[in-house]
Amino acid sequence: MEKQQLSFAVFQFSFLIFAHIVPRSIITGIDIGTSAIRVVVAERNGDTIPKILGTGMSVSRGLRHGYITHYDEAVKSIRLAFRAAEKAAGHHIRETFVGIGGITLGSEGRRGSSIVSRADGEVTDLDVRKAIADAETKLEGPNHHAIHSAPIRFYLDNREVLGRPYGLKGTKLEVDMLFITSLSQHVNDLERAVEDAGVAIADIVPAPLAASMVTLSPEQKIAGVVLANIGSETISICVHENNAATSLKVFPIGGRAITNDIALGLKIPLEEAEDIKCGGEAACRYPARRLNEIIEARLSDIFELIDGHLKQLKRSGLLPAGIILTGGGASIARIDELARSMLRLPARLGIITGQEAVEYRPEDASWAVAYGLCLWSPENEDTQVLKHWFRRNKQAALDLMKRFLP
Numbered sequence: 001m002e003k004q005q006l007s008f009a010v011f012q013f014s015f016l017i018f019a020h021i022v023p024r025s026i027i028t029g030i031d032i033g034t035s036a037i038r039v040v041v042a043e044r045n046g047d048t049i050p051k052i053l054g055t056g057m058s059v060s061r062g063l064r065h066g067y068i069t070h071y072d073e074a075v076k077s078i079r080l081a082f083r084a085a086e087k088a089a090g091h092h093i094r095e096t097f098v099g100i101g102g103i104t105l106g107s108e109g110r111r112g113s114s115i116v117s118r119a120d121g122e123v124t125d126l127d128v129r130k131a132i133a134d135a136e137t138k139l140e141g142p143n144h145h146a147i148h149s150a151p152i153r154f155y156l157d158n159r160e161v162l163g164r165p166y167g168l169k170g171t172k173l174e175v176d177m178l179f180i181t182s183l184s185q186h187v188n189d190l191e192r193a194v195e196d197a198g199v200a201i202a203d204i205v206p207a208p209l210a211a212s213m214v215t216l217s218p219e220q221k222i223a224g225v226v227l228a229n230i231g232s233e234t235i236s237i238c239v240h241e242n243n244a245a246t247s248l249k250v251f252p253i254g255g256r257a258i259t260n261d262i263a264l265g266l267k268i269p270l271e272e273a274e275d276i277k278c279g280g281e282a283a284c285r286y287p288a289r290r291l292n293e294i295i296e297a298r299l300s301d302i303f304e305l306i307d308g309h310l311k312q313l314k315r316s317g318l319l320p321a322g323i324i325l326t327g328g329g330a331s332i333a334r335i336d337e338l339a340r341s342m343l344r345l346p347a348r349l350g351i352i353t354g355q356e357a358v359e360y361r362p363e364d365a366s367w368a369v370a371y372g373l374c375l376w377s378p379e380n381e382d383t384q385v386l387k388h389w390f391r392r393n394k395q396a397a398l399d400l401m402k403r404f405l406p
Helices: 002-021 071-089 125-136 184-196 207-215 218-223 255-266 270-277 281-285 288-312 335-343 365-373 381-402
Strands: 026-032 036-043 051-059 095-100 106-115 144-156 159-161 172-183 200-206 225-230 235-241 244-251 323-326 347-349
Touching (some): 026 071, 036 365, 051 071, 071 184, 095 365, 144 184, 144 200, 172 244, 200 207, 207 235, 207 244, 207 323, 244 288, 288 335
Parallel strands (some): 026 095, 095 200, 225 323, 323 347
Antiparallel strands (some): 036 051, 106 172, 106 244
């Protein structure tokens, strides 16, 4: 009986440790945009889609084109968004995944190579890592920082590898890598602002990749698709083929340019022009034909930029899954029809999937980045805290439990 009591005491002790350190599996993502800052707090249960517990938003101050121009104002805006999300979720945010965008975000493709090291010619993990490292050395620009990298395809003795190269036999291994980079100063400013707002950073993630996790299906990524996020001052596009991102580009133009065009064309205040752009009642007071001319002229410029990039990739009119439009600017009436006509591709508005039956759900695809960040890693802030605690206290915890064992 005494042994059973001691065993039960050990079980209770272990349970209390886990319950205290990992009460819930919580993940947070923050999307720091030029016009708004959005935070999503979600709970992950196993491999299921994270359930949104709460969201928070604040008006973005101190940013232009996705980078910080007035530091103190930016920190205050970030802090307000965190506090709003904490209140809605009933959870104190300690750590977050941060989505980064801005006009200095872009992608570079580089090829690296290595000679297979084993005498029998079998490709190992070491050979792959050497090839990737060789590709990294070819990145240009000392002021840019690679925030994400991924292999697109491998070659063994000049022949493309269909799948993974591990275990195959050959002499020379090559890899085509995609590196997503941003100006180091902009990355550092963003990191410092989030930390000064009182929250640690789990990882910095390219915003277009985060958005793609909740707006694109695996079938679309395999067939070929371009995701376009139309923000206030920038438009980011990310091309996916064969289930991998192959290119990323940001243009210094966004929905605010359309607002400015309406204000100038109709000689009205910016606030009224913004309401008209978003389909507000004020639009009824002006000729529909004139409004359509103004909006379509600017959208034509935007889609020409997108098509120009697709032409560089030799993918103009050749992506079977077409273009998916997200962001605040995607709410413009008939934008999908114009995209379909001008780009000669299937086009539709992006929607966030997997949130049909929860209390909190994003109102539209402008929340795609913040929610997508919650899917970025299976490890969340609490499991990371658990791992860190046991790394530091593993022996002490074991010694304490042994004292209760018979």
